[in-house]
Amino acid sequence: MYPGAHAATNPDHLAVVMVGSGRTITYGQLDDNSARxxxxxxxxxxxxGDVVAMxxxxxxxxxxxxxxxxRSGLYITPVNRYLTAEEIAYIVNDSGAKALIASSAVPTVAEVRELSPQVEHAFVFGGxxxxxxxxxxxxxxxxxRLIDQPRGSDMMYSSGTTGRPKGVKQAMLPIQVDQPGDPITGLLGGPFxxxxxxxxxxPAPVYHAAPxxxxxxxxxxxxxVVxxxxxxxxxxxxxxxKYGVTCAQFVPTMFVRMLQLPEEVRAKYKHDTMRLAVHAAAPCPPDVKQAMIDWWGPVVxxxxxxxxxxxxxxxxxxxxxxxRGTVGKAMIGVLHICDDEGNELPAGEVGTVYFERETRPFEYHNDPAKTAEATHPQHESWTAVGDLGYVDEDGYLYLTDRKSFTIISGGVNIYPAEVEAVLTLHPAIFDVAVIGVPDAExxxxxxxxxxxxxxxxxxxELAQELIDYTRERIAHFKAPRSxxxxxxxxxxxxxxxxxxxLEKLYVPTGV
Structure with a gap:
């Protein structure tokens, strides 16, 4: 539903609260300004179908x-403000944005405008x-106000960890003003x-998909939304x-940072209003998740x-x-685990994670080859994003790692996420990453x-301690050699x- 559905019944109810400044926006204001x-x-x-870059x-x-x-049938493309001006301009230009709306607080905002001259309309707030x-x-x-309000959608860009970012163009949904909306809205409004x-x-940067x-x-x-x-x-x-938060979403790194606070700091704050603490975006080390459940209860x-x-x-x-360790059962889409030829694998075997939908839900903007690569060779409605995992006999999915990050040592697959999960809560470690580096043998x-x-x-001595620490908890061949x-x-x-x-520091020169 659009904000007007709530503005009509409770216009003074708060839609947005900014924690730092205390600024608020009511549903009446959100409805009016978005309609304007x-x-x-x-x-x-x-x-x-036109694009607005933010x-x-x-x-x-x-x-x-x-x-x-x-509420006007447009695609919104949020752009990571921490990219360089050239990287931002690439996304703005590649998206074909006809309008760019920016905050004056972004340091590169003037340079981005110079690098994206084909944008027809540009607006700034805050200065x-x-x-x-x-x-x-x-x-x-x-x-x-517009009388016709076709539902819009988003075209998010990947973070570009394997090259230039790619626009992920979602299908426009035939949803009207008074209907629940996309699958995430249905999920939150239904089971939760x-x-x-x-x-x-x-708590996360709002230019990313989930936030x-x-x-x-x-x-x-x-x-x-606070x-x-x-x-x-x-x-x-x-x-x-302070705000009596009932729901929140975090990434595992945020859990780690909160757990690293001194016990007396953690004990200062109440969390009894929290009924739904959701985490996603990256593998969560099991010990971290267990610690959060021990702290907050079964709301994670x-x-x-x-x-x-x-x-x-x-x-x-x-x-x-x-x-322990599962990321759950499918709630949107049907799970399939397949080998490199597209053959479906039995329970317990690691392969590429596919989801089956009624129709293909996305395409990569300006990149039909990448869209085809993400599509199952025999089933157009099965798509994958490069993650590896397996399902158990009860249909629960366990992720192992990104396919592109898998370390192959002596012909054996090693999944960095498993090693990172062991090391994350070592008392000497603030943060850790595990990578594969060249080895002659x-x-x-x-x-x-x-x-x-x-x-x-x-x-x-500490390096050896960390290696020994890992070997005590998982198979020796998975433990770091250095x-x-x-x-x-x-x-x-x-x-x-x-x-x-990180890999750039090691792979070109060898270690």
């Missing part, structure tokens, strides 16, 4: 832009920037009963207590999905405790790249590990 923006963009000549920090205006696109018209003036001068009574903490779409789903259901300008561990705990849910949104699995705390060997906690010294200590593990603000950046 939809009308203004239509008057500029944008029609159903370049911003975590700002309340994000949701006005999102809903303007959703004046050369090359941009005023977003506030655009809203103020908007005409009458999210509604106007709920307060949802949004934006899940926040939009909460607003479609009438809940309040958004942090930037995540910090204690700040998240404080926000949960996990889902597995992707930017492509071709399928979703879900698992509750009780299910996970019974099947074995082809590849396992290397752990470690960021230590403040005050811990990286010594040969350990390097670095100042900082490269991650996106979402917590996603930039493993390719």
């Amino acid at each position: 923006l939809a009308s203004a963009l239509n008057a500029l000549g944008l029609v159903k 370049l911003t920090d975590n700002a309340a205006e994000c949701f006005e832009i999102y809903w303007a696109c959703m 004046d920037v050369d090359g941009y018209a005023s977003y506030a003036d655009l809203l103020a001068n908007a005409g009458e 009963k999210v509604g106007p009574q709920d307060v949802y903490l949004q 934006l779409k899940w926040s939009g789903a909460v607003q479609a259901l009438g809940g309040t 958004m942090m300008e930037k995540f910090d561990a204690e700040g998240a705990l404080a926000a949960i207590e 849910f996990e889902y597995y999905g992707s930017t492509e949104q071709n399928g979703i699995t879900f698992v509750s705390s009780p299910e996970w405790l019974a099947k 074995m082809g590849q060997q396992v290397k752990a790249v470690v960021q230590l906690k403040d005050g811990v010294e990286g010594t040969p 350990v390097d200590f670095i100042a900082e593990i490269p991650r996106l603000p979402t917590g996603k590990l930039l493993k390719r950046e």
Whole structure:
């Protein structure tokens, strides 16, 4: 449902609260501003299927832009503000955006405009920037509301860990104003009963798929989105207590940061209002998840999905405790595990994870070859994004790793995520990544790249301790053969590990 459905019954109910500034937007304001923006963009000549690029920090205006696109048949393409100007301009240009709406707080915003001259209309909020018209003036001068409000969609770009980012173009859904919306909205409004009574903490960068779409789903259901300008561990705990947060979504790195807080800090904040703490986006080490369940109780849910949104699995705390390590059963799409030739594998065997939908739910923008590569060789409605895993006899999915990250040592597959899960909660480690590096005898060997906690010294003795620690917990052949200590593990603000950046340090020169 669009914000107007809730504005009509409770216009003063809060749709957005910004944690840092305290700024709020009511449903009445969100409905009015998004309708104004939809009308203004239509008057500029944008029609159903056109693209609006959004370049911003975590700002309340994000949701006005999102809903303007959703209620006028436009694609919205959020862009990672932490990319270079050239990288941002590539996405803006590749998407074919006819309009660019940006925050003046993004340092590269002026340079991006210079690098994307084909964008017909550019607007900025939060301050004046050369090359941009005023977003506030655009809203103020908007005409009458649109009568026809076809549902829009999103075209998110991958993070580009294996090359240039690719636009993931979702199919437009034939959904009208008064209907529930996309599958995520149906999921939250159905099994999880999210509604106007709920307060949802949004701690991650809103330009990524899950933060934006899940926040939009909460607003479609009438809940309040409490958004942090930037995540910090204690700040998240404080926000949960202050706003009476009932639902939240995290990435595993955020769990780790909260668990690393001193016990006396963690104990300062109440979390008894929390009924749904969802995590996703990366494999969660089992010991980390167990620690969160021990701390918060059986309110921790996990889902597995992707930017492509071709399928979703879900698992509750009780299910996970019974099947430690699973990412759950399919709730959207039908699971299939296949070998490299596309043959379906039996339970327990590792292969590529496919989801079957009634129709193919996405395509890669301007890249039919990549779209074909993601499609099963015999079934057009089965799609995969490169993850490996297996299902057990009861249909629960267990992920092993990304296919492209698998280490092959002496002909044996080793999955870095399994090794990272062992090392993550070692008391000396702040962050860790495991990669494969060249080995003359074995082809590849396992290397752990470690960021230590403040005050811990990286010594040969500690490196050997970490190797021994791993060998005590998993098979010796999976353990690191070497350990390097670095100042900082490269991650996106979402917590996603930039493993390719680490590999560049080792693979070209050999180790």
